[in-house]
Amino acid sequence: MRTRPLKVALLGCGVVGSEVARIMTTHAADLAARIGAPVELAGVAVRRPDKVREGIDPALVTTDATALVKQGDIDVVVEVIGGIEPARTLITTAFAHGASVVSANKALIAQDGAALHAAADEHGRDLYYEAAVAGAIPLIRPLRESLAGDKVNRVLGIVNGTTNFILDAMDTTGAGYQEALDEATALGYAEADPTADVEGFDAAAKAAILAGIAFHTRVRLDDVHREGMTEVTAADFASAKEMGCTIKLLAICERAADGASVTARVHPAMIPLSHPLAGVREAYNAVFVESEASGQLMFYGPGAGGSPTASAVLGDLVAVCRNRLAGATGPGESAYAALPVSPMGDVVTRYHISLDVADKPGVLAQVATVFAEHGVSIDTVRQSGKDGEASLVVVTHRASDAALGGTVEALRKLDTVRGVASIMRVEGE
């Protein structure tokens, strides 16, 4: 084993960073044996230098992250600050000064992954980010390496723990969205401002990263169709149950049937209770991957939290350190397929639509005619009503989002349709 240590600079020492530092210290001998050389924490860049950090030598703490990554003798920079800046500049500076980078930063990778990979390549360094998607669950490495000889057709996943906790609570207790969100906040599963989670921004960043790797194509954050889950109601869960389904916020990356384009989207959807993703409870994450040769694979585990995320960061750290010792780099960006990313209108799936309608003869015929005129085939219809008010629940066969959109627009114009109570996609069949 090499005795001269590899030097690691840690940017950020919050929930994840402090756990990375702790494990680097407590498991130093194991890490050294697995890497082939000891690793040494050479500096820890923080915003608040006066905060007491147990187990971290105060002499290593600095507020000058830029000076740390420019030090010149750093082998690996671990970036767990999050957000776009200063993380982006620090990472590119790190490459320019000879370091490889391990990051947990989903927002940055989703937005600027291509440019960051290019910077890494230019300097012959590694950029790894297993922790950016689904915490401790090995997902980037299996997609990029284990399935490198296969053709991935679909990635379907629960990649946000906060929203899964809320939806699971709504499903289990019959609570409404606000009540379940309050519980999640009280238990620490939701942040004070839950926007990034409940509006699907977090999941969309992960979908962009997963789609890019799965399809060997650059997928930008703007390419991902995004709908949050704040409008999911207890009534939606009741409807889902009648169909033998539950509701999950899903990230879905699909190759079109003709193989010539891909789509990526995040939205709440009904999935059958028999689907393995339906059983993913609380704040757990799980990702289903469908490939041509391997069939259906699922990866399940904790999608967030200091320790699980640190586990993913340290797995990358070991890999990147090994690569440095070998004078090699691991697999970088693979975007050779360069498939076009189609808009949401091209996505084909099934729909569950609840309509408030007038309770009089002929309404169903009118509604069915509108579906037919837009080429959307109806699977089942359920009608119920009293006192002149009625509801109509329509479940369609597979149709394009554009066709469904046109159908709904036309339905709203019918005198007999008082309102469209909800539209939800049905996935996982």
Place this chain on the structure above:
Amino acid sequence: MRTRPLKVALLGCGVVGSEVARIMTTHAADLAARIGAPVELAGVAVRRPDKVREGIDPALVTTDATALVKQGDIDVVVEVIGGIEPARTLITTAFAHGASVVSANKALIAQDGAALHAAADEHGRDLYYEAAVAGAIPLIRPLRESLAGDKVNRVLGIVNGTTNFILDAMDTTGAGYQEALDEATALGYAEADPTADVEGFDAAAKAAILAGIAFHTRVRLDDVHREGMTEVTAADFASAKEMGCTIKLLAICERAADGASVTARVHPAMIPLSHPLAGVREAYNAVFVESEASGQLMFYGPGAGGSPTASAVLGDLVAVCRNRLAGATGPGESAYAALPVSPMGDVVTRYHISLDVADKPGVLAQVATVFAEHGVSIDTVRQSGKDGEASLVVVTHRASDAALGGTVEALRKLDTVRGVASIMRVEGE
């Protein structure tokens, strides 16, 4: 991209090998883009050269596998023959002649993995075998690389599809073992001689491989305690249901509570229906991994079959080819921890024991005394009986296998115990 192709020799062209060859041809452009150079099938060694093999150039087919691996210009040998010889000699010959090796051979890796890794290291070549455990499910790479910065404490898995199909059928239909085996055979899930599957030999080989990688310790096939599932009865499933459990054939690799030793075993066991492994149906495989930092992860997918196994082989092939182009090798054997492997007697778990007893006063007291004398604490007892015959079902708290063995031996000697109907471990709690 390099234009000179990497040369691949395929040893074996059965269900897996023919699928590897097919994908290498149909997906040649994708493989080349992902590797950075084209890959060329340089030869296919088979036993029956006259068999028609669609899509394979007959000029590449040979019966002389030894000459093929000695050819000198082969970059990667893909071994999908199975069994110990001639596979072992062909692999070591391949290393000696400069090739890296991708294998799907669980029996050989479990028996001789250490020697084969040493041969690979001696010649600076790679030995990869993702396909040897759980078919297409990425498991070796996540354990070896993604969790390289973590401490794995337990691996608990369903790693044999045949036996899971049989047990699932017994659970679902109430069938007995023989009836379910006959169905599995008729449907092609069980081989004409099912011994390797139903007696747990196949799962034990996988357990040895998984334990070795998880604990950075050499675990030989002989170190794995093995019990088959041929004696599981419909009555056992009825008992399991009463406990809210089902029965699975599990491969269990555990680090002892003090961290100083490990165990590996394969046997049927009851697991709670709430455990994710309980929902693994038909011939699917799934492996639960518990680590210090990452918590509980699960990997799920098809554990066998030509296409899924070929997917795993090709993922390894891409990695090994990339390594060759980089002039590097991937992670090899990691056995630095060299923990002792404890015997089955040291394993601590819970037990479900069914006794046939005389239906008279004082029997329970006698039985309970025997448990107490051996230090095995009882969790629940259920008594039922009529006409002088009775049964007693005892579920214990955690105890060592040695203590339980002593208890059962003493129970058999009691006049009032007519027989021990079944003993089954209870796992996954």
